[in-house]
Amino acid sequence: MALRTPLYAAHLRHGARMVEFAGWDMPVQYAGLIEEHQAVREAVGLFDVSHMGEVVFRGPRALAALQAVFTNDLSQVADGQAQYGCLCRESGGIVDDVVVYRRSAEDLLVCVNAANRQKDFEWLKGHAGGADVSNESDQWGQVAVQGPKALAVLKRLTTTDLDAIKTYRHAPGAVAGVSCLVARTGYTGEDGFELFCPAGQAEKLWDALIEAGRPEGIQPAGLGCRDTLRLEMAYRLYGSDMDDEATPLEAGLAWVVKLDKGDFIGRAALVKQKEQGLSRKLVGFQLTEPGIARHGHPVVREGRPVGVVTSGTRSPTLTTSIGLAYVPPALAAVGSSLAVEIRGKPVAAAVVKTPFLSRTGR
C-alpha cells in the first residue's frame, strides 16, 4: 500500500484525484491541471510536499561533513540561507539533487526527493564524517504556497517579517499558530514559500492557508501542475532528467558544482569529465510540429538515434510543446534542429534557450 502524507484526508475533502508517486498516494489534480497551473502563475496555489524527505546534519562537524558530500559550496552561504546542489557518487553520478537549509554551521537540514528518502539517508549516514545525521522525514510535514500572491496570503497568518526573508532564505516562524521553518524556496519559478512543520500540524496549517487565501483565489495544486510548472522553468526532476548514471555536468548543473571549494565525493570524476569533455548534454527543446514529447522518446537526427527525451509536456503558459533531452554536445547549441520520434514518427524539434518561460517575457 502506498504511503500517505498527513494531508491525505484534506486532499480527499478537496476532491483530489489521487495517484501513486514514488510510493506515496498523492494528489495529481483537484480542479484541473491547467486551472491549477494558471492559479500558481497568476495568483497562488498550495501544494502538499510532505512526501519530500528531511535529513539533518548536526554537531561541530556538520558543515564540514556535508561539504564533503555536496557539490555546491555551503561555506559561501550564511546562516538562514538555502543552497541547491547535488550529492554525487565517486563516479560523478547523481545520488540526488537537494536543497540544504543552513540554520547554522552545526545544524543543516537537507531536503531530499521523495523517491530517494531511504537511499539518501543511507548514503549520507554512510558518509557522516563525524556529524550527527538523522532522518527526520516522518516528523515533518511540508506545504508549498507558491505564486505572485503567496506573500500576501502568508502575511495574514504570521507576525514573522516575511519581507526580510529574501529568495533562498529561511527563518523559524509561527504560521497560523504552527511552528514552521519558513523558507522562500520552491519548484515553480514563482515567488513563494515552503513551510516545514510538524507532521501532526500540517492539516491545521493547510486549512488555515486555504481559508486565508480565499480573497486571492488560492487553489490546492497537485503533482500534475507541479510538473508542468517546473518544466517551464527547466528545473530538473530526479528520476526523469537525472539518475545515478548522469553527472551534474551532463545534466546542465555545472553552476552548482564548485570544483575549487575543496574535495568532495565525485569531484575527481567531475574534474576528469570536464577535461575530457562531455559525451551528452541535457538541453531544452521545443517541437516545431504538432505532438507532445514524453520521457523515453528517442531523439533522432537524419534517421539515426542520437539521444533521448527525459521530460516533455505541453506548456500550459506558452501553449507550445516543450521538453528536456540528452543529446551529443555537437547538437546542444540553441537553434540546432533535431527530431523526436513519437510513436515511430519523427516530429521536428529545435534546441531552445532555457528556462522556456522567461521572467522578462511575461
Place this chain on the structure above:
Amino acid sequence: MNIPDDLKYTKDHEWARQKGTRVLVGITDFAQDQLGDVVFVELPAAGDLVKRGESFGVVESTKAVSELFAPISGKVVEVNDPLVEAPESINEDPYEEGWMIAIEPSDPSELAGLLDAKAYQAHVDEQG
C-alpha cells in the same frame, strides 16, 4: 457522469452513434474526466480503414497519453478536424462537439455487439 441512453459503448470508453449509414465515434464523459485537460489529439485521415478493437488515434492530456480504439471496423469517411485546433472540446462536450471520426461500417452488425448505456454504466462503476 453523463452516459446518454441512445449510444453504444466500448470497455475502452469510446462511444458510437448511428447516424444514417455512418457511425460517429468519440470518447465518453468518464474517459475525458479521467484523462484531464485534453491538449492534443491525433486522428486518422478520411479514407483510412479502421478495425474493431485496434488503435485509430491518440488523445493526450498534459499528463497522459491515451490510445483510441475503434468500436467497429470500417472506413473513416469524415474526421472532426476542428478538434486538432480545439482539443478542449473533448472535455467540454464529449458527445457532440467532441466527436472524432465518422466510420462507414464494413459489418453493420458489429454495432449491436457493443455495450448499451446500462452495461457501460456498470462497467464504469466497477472501475470506480
